[in-house]
Amino acid sequence: MTKSLRSCLLATALTPALLSMAADPIVVGAIFAVTGPAGNLGLPEKRSAELLVEQVNAAGGVLGRPVKLIVKDSGSSPEKAVSFCKQLIEEDGVLAIIGPSTSGETMLIKPICEEEKVPLISCAAAEVIVNPLAKYVFKTPQKDSQAATLIFRTLKAQGLTRIGVTVDNTSFGQAGKAQLAALAPDMGITIAAAETYDKAATDLTDILAKIKAQNIQAVVNWSVVPAQSIVPRNMRMLGMTQPLFQSHGFGSLRYVEQAGEAAEGIVFPCGHLLVAGELPETHPQKKIIMSYKVPYETRFKEEANSFGGYAWDALAIALEGVRKANAVDRAKVRDAIEGLQGFAGVTGVFNYSPTDHGGLSLEAFEMLTVKGGKFTIYRPPAAPAQPQ
Numbered sequence: 420m421t422k423s424l425r426s427c428l429l430a431t432a433l434t435p436a437l438l439s440m441a442a443d444p445i446v447v448g449a450i451f452a453v454t455g456p457a458g459n460l461g462l463p464e465k466r467s468a469e470l471l472v473e474q475v476n477a478a479g480g481v482l483g484r485p486v487k488l489i490v491k492d493s494g495s496s497p498e499k500a501v502s503f504c505k506q507l508i509e510e511d512g513v514l515a516i517i518g519p520s521t522s523g524e525t526m527l528i529k530p531i532c533e534e535e536k537v538p539l540i541s542c543a544a545a546e547v548i549v550n551p552l553a554k555y556v557f558k559t560p561q562k563d564s565q566a567a568t569l570i571f572r573t574l575k576a577q578g579l580t581r582i583g584v585t586v587d588n589t590s591f592g593q594a595g596k597a598q599l600a601a602l603a604p605d606m607g608i609t610i611a612a613a614e615t616y617d618k619a620a621t622d623l624t625d626i627l628a629k630i631k632a633q634n635i636q637a638v639v640n641w642s643v644v645p646a647q648s649i650v651p652r653n654m655r656m657l658g659m660t661q662p663l664f665q666s667h668g669f670g671s672l673r674y675v676e677q678a679g680e681a682a683e684g685i686v687f688p689c690g691h692l693l694v695a696g697e698l699p700e701t702h703p704q705k706k707i708i709m710s711y712k713v714p715y716e717t718r719f720k721e722e723a724n725s726f727g728g729y730a731w732d733a734l735a736i737a738l739e740g741v742r743k744a745n746a747v748d749r750a751k752v753r754d755a756i757e758g759l760q761g762f763a764g765v766t767g768v769f770n771y772s773p774t775d776h777g778g779l780s781l782e783a784f785e786m787l788t789v790k791g792g793k794f795t796i797y798r799p800p801a802a803p804a805q806p807q
Contacts, residue, residue, distance in 0.1 A: 444487035445480070445514055445747055447737055448507035450528070451542075451730070452520040455495030456618055456644055459673050460520040463727030464542055465490055466719055467711070468517065468734045474714075481738050482745065488734070489513065493524055500524035501531070508535050514747055515740075517733035518542050520726070521643070522590035529556050538753045540736055542729040544643070544667060545594035549776040555753055557776040559732040559766050560725075561690065561783050563598040566667045569688040569784055570639060571606040574664070576799060579637045583630030584613040585623070585650060587642040592618075595641030595666055611635050618644040623653045637661050643668035648677035655681045662686065667784070670725030675789055686797050688784040690766045692728045693794040703763050711765050728765035735764060 449468055452461035472488045480486060489511055491503035500519050507513045508531070515538040519525050522545035532539035533553045541548050544560035574582065584599055586592035596613060603610050611633040614626035627650070630638065638661055640650045651663055665687035675682045691698055695708045711731050712723045736756060741747060743755035759778070762769040767783025786797040 442480075442484040444485045445482075445738070445741060446487045446489065446511060447734065448503075448511060448513035448516040449488055449490045449730070449734075450493050450500050450503050450507070450516060450518040450520075450524065451490060452495040452524070453490075453492040455493070457495040457520050459645060459671055460542075460643065460726040461492070461495070461518075463671075463719075463721075463724055464518065464520055464730035465492075467715060467723075467727035467731040470715060470718065471711075471731055471734050475738060481741050482747070484747070486738065493519060495521065495524075497521075497524045497527045501527050504528040504531050508532075508537055513537070514749060514752060515540065515737045517730060517737060522548060522594060525558075526590060529553055532556060536753075537749055538737065538740070538756060540733040540756070542726065542733055543591065545591050546598065546777070547590075547594055552774065552776055555749075557736070557756060557771065557778070559729045559736070559764070559769075561667055561688075561767065561779050562777050563595050563666075564602065565779070565781050565784060566688045567595070567598045567602050568606070569781065569786060570664050570666075570686075571602060571608050573686065573786055573797075573799065574637055575607060577662075579662070580607055581609045581611050581633075581635050582637045582639055583633060583635040584610050585626060585630065585638065585640045585642075586613070586615050587618045587620075587644050587646055588615050589618050589642075589644060591643045591668060592641050595668075599639065599641065616646060618642075618646055620646045620649065623649050624657060627653050627657055627659065631657055631659055635661060637664060639664045639666075641666040641668070645674070645677060648674045648682070651678045651681035651685060667725070672722045672724065672792075672794070675792060675794075682789045682792070685789045687787055689787050689794075690725050690728060690783060691785055692723060692725060692765050693787060694785060694796050697796055703768055704765070707763050708765055725766070732764035732766050732769070736762065736769065 451464045493500040522543040525541040525543045539556045541558040546563040548558045586596040612630045669687045670689040715723045740752040740756040744751035759771045767779040769778035771778040788797040
């Protein structure tokens with residue numbers, strides 16, 4: 420969050436009631452998978468976006484106007500996401516849309532928003548959302564290629580070069596599989612086996628047994644659905660002691676809880692939100708992370724997670740676009756978003772440009788691990804001593 424928007428939030432405020440009488444609201448649409456298989460993503464996204472709306476309106480709104488958020492629950496259905504997208508544009512006349520929660524939903528509404536010239540700020544992670552570039556489409560999660568790069572670097576540093584890959588059959592899983600395959604040769608990684616599982620799977624021993632038979636040194640799992648928590652449990656059942664690396668789709672303690680003790684030691688790249696307490700006060704994101712994390716956890720009695728952070732950032736970026744454009748106009752807001760530089764969010768410091776609608780660098784990631792059922796910064800084991 421920039422200093423200007425933060426100042427807006429801290430300013431002497433009009434009450435929401437006075438705001439509603441003073442000016443027409445700025446209407447933003449949101450499509451989240453609040454229920455269904457991706458509910459672990461959509462529910463914290465909905466809560467986070469609504470919490471930010473409360474804060475913004477309590478602080479005087481944006482350009483003296485209140486913010487109105489219209490949330491649609493896709494139920495994790497791409498077809499519903501399409502229907503809601505059209506409804507938000509044609510019937511509700513929204514300025515912009517934030518979400519959807521998943522890459523599959525986003526890819527289906529991407530051409531609609533592009534054709535209708537409505538800014539879309541996705542909360543899904545697949546790199547294909549912004550590559551190839553679409554003029555009106557942005558996203559807040561980090562790039563797949565960046566996550567894969569950091570995973571491979573960490574593996575190589577430990578001398579682990581022969582791996583097995585498991586992915587779910589969602590768009591996110593398949594996009595991650597493609598990135599892993601593309602980057603592996605140049606990074607000196609051999610993918611000995613790659614298996615895809617159904618997003619609704621309840622047992623993965625069959626595909627993990629195939630991977631185990633390939634004499635792999637580590638497993639990389641790429642998923643954003645609850646089935647990813649089955650991977651560590653089934654690895655333990657099969658007596659697999661190889662380290663497990665997850666994607667940035669693992670960024671919620673709910674997945675740790677679902678995996679139980681088997682989650683201990685999992686390593687994955689994710690944003691700094693999950694280890695906010697370990698960040699120095701000088702960290703560029705520390706203040707904005709805490710301004711989100713503390714009220715969220717106080718209100719909802721649960722740990723803030725990366726998915727909620729994606730939605731908070733998406734809405735904050737849309738509203739910063741309004742402030743920068745000094746107008747409630749789709750084209751002008753789009754241009755302002757594309758020009759955002761040094762915008763500190765929960766997920767990272769965003770620097771959008773005409774050639775980059777992801778806006779984040781590798782510095783938006785931290786390698787994390789699970790220790791005692793909690794997330795902490797990963798400290799790689801010391802390299803073995805060299806013989807004299």
